[in-house]
Amino acid sequence: MFPLPLPMRRALDAARVAAAAGEVPVGAVVMRGGDTVAVAANAPRALHDPTAHAEMLAIRAAAAALGDDRLADCDLYVTLEPCAMCAGAIALARIARVYWGAPDPKGGAVEHGPRLFAQPTCHHRPELFGGIGEAEAAALLRDFFAARR
Amino acid sequence: MFPLPLPMRRALDAARVAAAAGEVPVGAVVMRGGDTVAVAANAPRALHDPTAHAEMLAIRAAAAALGDDRLADCDLYVTLEPCAMCAGAIALARIARVYWGAPDPKGGAVEHGPRLFAQPTCHHRPELFGGIGEAEAAALLRDFFAARR
Numbered sequence: 001m002f003p004l005p006l007p008m009r010r011a012l013d014a015a016r017v018a019a020a021a022g023e024v025p026v027g028a029v030v031m032r033g034g035d036t037v038a039v040a041a042n043a044p045r046a047l048h049d050p051t052a053h054a055e056m057l058a059i060r061a062a063a064a065a066l067g068d069d070r071l072a073d074c075d076l077y078v079t080l081e082p083c084a085m086c087a088g089a090i091a092l093a094r095i096a097r098v099y100w101g102a103p104d105p106k107g108g109a110v111e112h113g114p115r116l117f118a119q120p121t122c123h124h125r126p127e128l129f130g131g132i133g134e135a136e137a138a139a140l141l142r143d144f145f146a147a148r149r
Numbered sequence: 150m151f152p153l154p155l156p157m158r159r160a161l162d163a164a165r166v167a168a169a170a171g172e173v174p175v176g177a178v179v180m181r182g183g184d185t186v187a188v189a190a191n192a193p194r195a196l197h198d199p200t201a202h203a204e205m206l207a208i209r210a211a212a213a214a215l216g217d218d219r220l221a222d223c224d225l226y227v228t229l230e231p232c233a234m235c236a237g238a239i240a241l242a243r244i245a246r247v248y249w250g251a252p253d254p255k256g257g258a259v260e261h262g263p264r265l266f267a268q269p270t271c272h273h274r275p276e277l278f279g280g281i282g283e284a285e286a287a288a289l290l291r292d293f294f295a296a297r298r
Contacts (some may be wrong), residue, residue: 006169044218049209050242051200060198069193070203085237088258093199093236106270109237113270114263116233119253121262146282 006098007031007077008133014041014054015079016139021046025140028054028078030062030071030095037074038062055086056127059093068095081108081130087116090126097127101110101137156180156226157248157282163190163203164228164289170195174289176193177203177227179220179244180213187211203227204235208242219243226284229256230279236265239275246276250286 004012007029014027018041026042040057044050055078063069076090076099081104090098100110109116110128117125153161156178163176167190175191189206193199206229212218224246225239230253238248249259258265259277266274 008165044241048212048216048218050212050218050220050236051205051209056200060200063197063199067197069197069199071199083237083241084258084263085234085241088232088237089200089233092193092232107272109233109270114233114265114268116263121258123256 004133004136005077005099007036007075008079008101010036010039011054011077011079012101012133012136012140014039015137018042018054019144020139025144026054026078026080028058028076030058031068031075031077032062032071032073037065037071049086051111053083053086055082056089058091059095061097063093072096075099076126077132079133080104080141081110081112083107084109084114084116091117091122091124094124097129099129101131101133102141103130103134152199153282153285154226154248156185157250159185159188160203160226160228161250161285161289163188164286166177167191167203168289168293174293175203175227176265177207177225180224180226181209181211181215181222182289186214187276198232202232202235204231205238208238208244212242213259221245224248225275226281228282229253229290230259230261232256233258233263233265240266240271240273243273244275246278246280250280251290252279252283255276255290 019025038061187210194228
């Protein structure tokens with residue numbers, strides 16, 4: 001087994017922060033080359049913001065930090081397959097590469113459901129790498145939902 | 150011709166504010182019953198935020214104002230057919246009804262492209278009303294892009 005890339009370890013740490021706050025455990029990191037531009041934990045409940053998925057918060061923080069609404073030379077690491085909202089934001093931000101952990105057959109929009117980046121009208125298709133840290137990301141989600149039942 | 154609903158008039162006014170600021174002219178309003186909860190103009194450039202579409206800003210402002218990440222009893226008025234990101238956010242926010250103006254064959258995700266609310270994995274489908282104020286909304290967009298050529 002290959003060691004996990006460091007950004008995905010940090011995204012998993014952010015997912016743990018989300019879980020501890022009672023939010024669905026998902027974390028995200030935006031990198032530019034070797035530099036960490038933004039780290040975020042899923043927080044829709046705490047922020048009273050339905051758009052506050054980890055990817056959205058990381059993309060917004062990265063764009064603010066770089067002073068640009070395009071993140072063309074940036075990569076996104078996220079512990080769960082992005083939903084339609086987040087995949088749309090990834091395309092709008094022109095993110096170069098997306099690495100994700102666990103698949104999301106119900107809510108995912110990359111390899112499931114609308115498969116947004118494969119749609120003919122999709123104006124930007126990042127390089128896609130799924131299953132990076134999948135076991136750890138999926139365990140966090142499973143434990144979180146098991147504890148709520 | 151029927152008179153336009155007042156919220157769509159206000160969304161068109163917000164779109165004009167966006168145009169005056171050099172942003173693609175799109176405006177959005179969130180209503181709860183007869184109350185205006187949020188009004189927003191498209192602002193990704195000014196805010197250095199690729200997610201700052203009018204719908205997203207209006208949904209976020211409405212959720213903050215109501216202190217809830219669900220807007221189940223709210224309606225959204227927007228001058229342009231929502232994109233995938235915004236349609237995803239509308240579903241996550243559980244918006245009850247969406248009224249939009251101009252169709253967007255290139256970027257729209259409601260009646261074009263992925264048609265997100267018709268996807269089997271879509272977990273919330275609002276009532277949908279297109280073409281409300283279409284002529285005025287489309288004229289704003291046409292004039293904006295014509296002036297930039």
